[in-house]
């Protein structure tokens with residue numbers, strides 16, 4: 001039987017700022033295969049590299065305090081301008097006696113889990129998955145564009161031709177593009193992949209279609225796919241809060257790899273992102289379907 005973890009880490013804090021205890025299990029929803037912090041209990045130590053969104057961050061801190069045993073050690077840190085400056089107050093509001101320090105543009109808060117933390121249920125509820133009334137879709141704070149549909153995705157969905165055969169939605173989020181894809185009866189299978197467990201769980205609820213299957217994975221590696229007829233994507237261009245153009249370019253190469261010759265990629269990107277060269281290098285033909293409101297939609301034929 002697997003041992004019950006006593007220490008956990010959420011995310012990847014800079015090494016020089018936090019020492020990860022030996023045997024700590026990863027609990028970030030952005031690390032495929034990680035444990036869900038909400039299922040753990042009696043931890044003696046928890047390190048949280050806290051996420052930037054306020055609802056998401058307070059949900060993680062509350063889940064962390066609930067998972068710790070009374071007296072268990074919490075170290076929470078974040079860049080000062082990405083929620084770090086609010087960490088101390090947020091932990092104090094949960095009843096923690098916080099020892100706060102500043103290093104390398106981060107705020108680092110150490111606390112022992114109080115016997116009876118305050119306000120955990122409220123923070124857990126505010127950060128929980130829910131049906132968002134304005135979109136009619138399941139989502140959760142922290143997920144990409146969690147409470148509004150991204151205008152780039154709307155543009156791509158509106159310009160997809162009726163698709164056919166087997167395809168994939170790389171970086172599927174909560175399943176917005178999948179809805180548009182599966183509207184075509186000639187689609188036989190759609191693999192949805194996202195690196196965010198919360199997004200995949202929401203997509204499962206939003207996309208009720210036997211042709212869809214769902215994977216919590218790094219789409220650049222998993223699941224093994226080949227010979228697809230089409231790929232759709234609104235590729236990520238941020239990693240850990242920083243613009244990373246290489247990520248979108250890697251998604252383009254991955255799409256080319258998993259398509260059959262003649263298979264088609266439909267992708268949307270912010271107008272400023274330089275994807276044309278990568279598309280032309282990986283595909284036989286590329287054309288811009290539409291440029292509108294700061295976004296561009298590409299069709300690329302493998």
Ligand SMILES: C[S@@+](CC[C@H](N)C(=O)[O-])C[C@H]1O[C@@H](n2cnc3c(N)ncnc32)[C@H](O)[C@@H]1O
Pocket residue numbers: 144145150153170171172173174175176177193194195196199217218219220233234235236237
């Ligand atoms: C710009 S969003 C698009 C989401 C969704 N397709 C939509 O249109 O609303 C990019 C998505 O890619 C996911 N993502 C980022 N890196 C990834 C990776 N390496 N593998 C799989 N998904 C990834 C993010 O979690 C995010 O949901």
